[in-house]
Amino acid sequence: MAKTWHELIQELQFGSVLALSRLITRVENREPGWIDAMQQIYPKTGNARLIGITGSPGTGKSTLTGQIARFLVSLQKKVGIIAVDPSSPFSGGAILGDRVRMTDVSDLPDVFVRSMATRGALGGLNQSARDVAKIMDAFGKDYILIETVGVGQDEVEVVRTADLVMVVCVPGQGDGIQAIKAGIMEIADLFVVNKADLDGADQVVADIQSMLDMGLEITPAPIFKTVATKGERIDELVTETLTLLQKQNRKESWLEDRTREELIGLVSKEMVDIVKTNWKRNGQLDDAVRKIREGKSDPYSVVQKILVPLIDAFK
């Protein structure tokens, strides 16, 4: 018989990795009882620090994330990794070596890796990642690394509420600056120019520097050059990261904003899920689709009719 939520939460507190994994899956799948479970898990959270690691595809984020985890483990820290990797049905996930490299890391003691492939989950990626982070936090992780591609709006949202955001750039990606223009400059607490043994690394540093000079930050984000594949300067990067995290005192207003956003995200995701499941289940959706295809209705009329009771319910 499948374990109860209560059993899993108890085992989570006793350090069962299997319970951690199962809880995450059940919450992700929104199995009945998930919301009660999260209510029980919530008071046990608050210890872990979230580090967002973001950058374009091909910047070596996964390798860097792995190296950071490795170094944190050498400092006796417990590490969780959330890899938000839009999957391709072509391959059932990441195509090249990421997964292999990640597996290397997850073999380390005290590193738990969770790969999230929620392609198509409208607006749900962000919230799902937060749920996973909370469960890892309650499990006792000290640091949770969230790795995302830094170009999608949902993906940017995922890291935006992290305690520290690391933006990874790399020499030779088109214009250099192009790769970092996608709304992530302003959320970066720290820049990493990875693959710094390639030509053009100093140019990327200079590009970032000049963009930072254009901004109004009092303490501009530091820039680090690393070669993740060789582990070069990972120690400095992690040390600085931990220092920044220690010094950092997010203002109460920032924390309130994060809570506000978390609530809106949570409600929105649930509402969308309700639309998807209930609407499909009762056949209304198929009726509407048929009428539209037959030219007897249009999407806007359908939506208007559906929203009226919802708006009333929410007033």
Next chain:
Amino acid sequence: MAKTWHELIQELQFGSVLALSRLITRVENREPGWIDAMQQIYPKTGNARLIGITGSPGTGKSTLTGQIARFLVSLQKKVGIIAVDPSSPFSGGAILGDRVRMTDVSDLPDVFVRSMATRGALGGLNQSARDVAKIMDAFGKDYILIETVGVGQDEVEVVRTADLVMVVCVPGQGDGIQAIKAGIMEIADLFVVNKADLDGADQVVADIQSMLDMGLEITPAPIFKTVATKGERIDELVTETLTLLQKQNRKESWLEDRTREELIGLVSKEMVDIVKTNWKRNGQLDDAVRKIREGKSDPYSVVQKILVPLIDAFK
């Protein structure tokens, strides 16, 4: 006095570009009456073909999009461009030359460019782009080019329902394949290897080819090498695109799926908007945030309380 919706829709049909622009803005802002307006606009749509153009930052998508538009205009076609470009508050939008290049194109007769910068609009990007496409369609555009970065899940959704999807790659972006792994392989009807005058272009073609060989497509997507900045092979690319569009007969089941998705997207966006505006307006959200910050409540309890009436309303 501001024009009425009715006036704007009439002017739209008489070919007023100003009316087109204003209608888009009003619908994007969800000004009162927008849903009635879209109901009136809907029956006038159905002529335009949507072409999705997607790829990582730095692949030269904007230049390519501009060149495609230019060539379509030379064929006496009316073109709309929707540029979905996650903006950065750093710059109030795209940082480098995109906007300039786009302006060049929008000076052409019969090209209308709309830039969308909806950073942070949870799940709304997709729906907003669809609304804009519908209004352009009703205006009389023959082809609508939707340009997005191809790595975010929301951004992938935007092009997924286009009549034809073009995936743009470029030599020298990390692993080559890395850049195209993000769930877009399977939605590509056509690949473009842009900047094909750079070293490694043939390798990218080979990489794509070998990925296609792994797939189960009966007619694999063709691959084109272009140099958008010089206009090289744009003519062939556009000709093939138009041929593909002509041959293509989306199945009724595909069209039904698209309508279904459109409806879910539309309802979801509206629901999320309702949460955001109503919840903020009546002070409930701030109350909830305060209680959570004071440790007297948790997000999951708040959400549960809010969702109960919504679920009832939707049953």
